[in-house]
Amino acid sequence: MHPALSVIFFTVVSGAGFGLYSLTAILQLFRLGPAMDRSELLTALITAFVLIVAGLISSTGHLANPKNAWRSFMRVKTSWLSREAVLAVIFFPFGFLYLLGVYLYGAHVPAFFGLMGLIGIVLGFMTVFATGMIYACLKTMRQWNTPLVPANYLLMGLTLGALFHLAIEAYYGANLQFITGVAGTALVMTGVMKGIYYYWIIKTSGPSINTATTFTRATVRLLDVGHTAGTFLTEEFGYQVEAGRLLMLKALVFGFGFILPLILIVAAAASQGAGFLLATLAVLSSLAGKGIERWLFFAEARHVVNLYHGAQHT
């Protein structure tokens, strides 16, 4: 698949925003970890909203006809893309009411605003799940057609959110021990999950050139594609990366996405004074790693239409 930068930016950044919002609200509403004051909570929640909005604006970048984008709310009954759009929009009133509660009352929000925050958490998770399902529901790409995909989207968002949260706590000079534990656990779990995904997609399954042409008892070889230059199909689905480069990029995903941030946040928790700098570096490193991860997610997916253009299986 051709990787579109706007979609990569959208899924990584708004995923991080929903993760940061959910984690901040969970920690505050359930009184987990060191107590956060009003300004700390506001910084975290506003950062989350900025990330979500930036991502959603970017998501319209890949539309060929954006003037009809408003119509994407019309088919919640069947389309995961529609569901995602609607959930993302419904999230905002609840998220904003919780933000208002924090703005007015600080860390001790009244029950009503707390309830709004809880609903916001659920809607945030549902939105990221729907983003994952946009890809996981397609039977045409076996690399996407797995429950590991929405699980991966949720965990990636939570991990980035935890790292952002850690950096904000470090900025306010809070005790980082608890949040380092949370972010570290998230990093390890998400890394393992990504490893499982990469292992899973090695196996080829599903349609081959034989079922694609009905000749299931003979070898089938492409003689001629029937067109002299590129077409929409070859441009959109014909994208390929060499095997050596794939391996190198996967190493970068684990290096920048998981291992380096883990070292950096442990160092941040232990250091006196340099905590914020180290935590910011962890966020940047993880964003880079997850950007590469998302690029690979698209570049590695092989659409079955490639069978008709010479691939023997996908």
Next chain:
Amino acid sequence: MRLGLVIDLDTCVGCHACAVACKQWNTSGTTGPLTDYRPYGADPSGVWFNRIRHYEVGEYPNSKTINFPMSCMHCEDADCVTVCPTGASYKRKEDGVVLIDQTKCMGCNYCSWACPYGARELDRESGTMKKCTLCIDRIYDETLAEIDRQPACVITCPAHARFFGDFDDQNSEVSRLVRERDGMQLMPELGYNPTNRYLPPRINTPIPTEDVRRDSLAGKVKEWVNKAVAR
């Protein structure tokens, strides 16, 4: 009613006439124009509803060239319709034809991702997705003679490898062909239940050569001279 095409892989000669007729008819049809990019440049490209590929099936010398025209299969369980977030993509209840409302499409490409047959192509000029309409503006045109109320690709096929009709009608030509010649679906394991069917090549008995008359002595000399004389 379940309208669709039957394509005979035995008689298709791979001349691309169906694709050209399709382009010609539909470029001025309901979803037209089918834009051409750089038509006189080095790498001309554009929107086509119908594409023909060519394959070698089997191992030489027992192999056969198969010409493979593909357009929209008008699937029974069309994922391109269910994934569409705007409702631009729809399947008509009355005849099963899958169409795109050009005024509603936002060009997100999602339906083309969901289609395993490559039947949908984005028109980069209009920013909307386009696909085979089964010549909807032709098959229902009552000003045409009944024989002309067929898709352009079917009418133009010089090898008579394409058939159009209602698969729900057991007595239609398409139903009969599928029944008699084992009409196959492409990638049935994906569960899209495509309406269009493909007829496999007929199994022909080899032409006997034992009774071919042996050459006369004069003929043999002639053949030897022909080989020996340098031209």
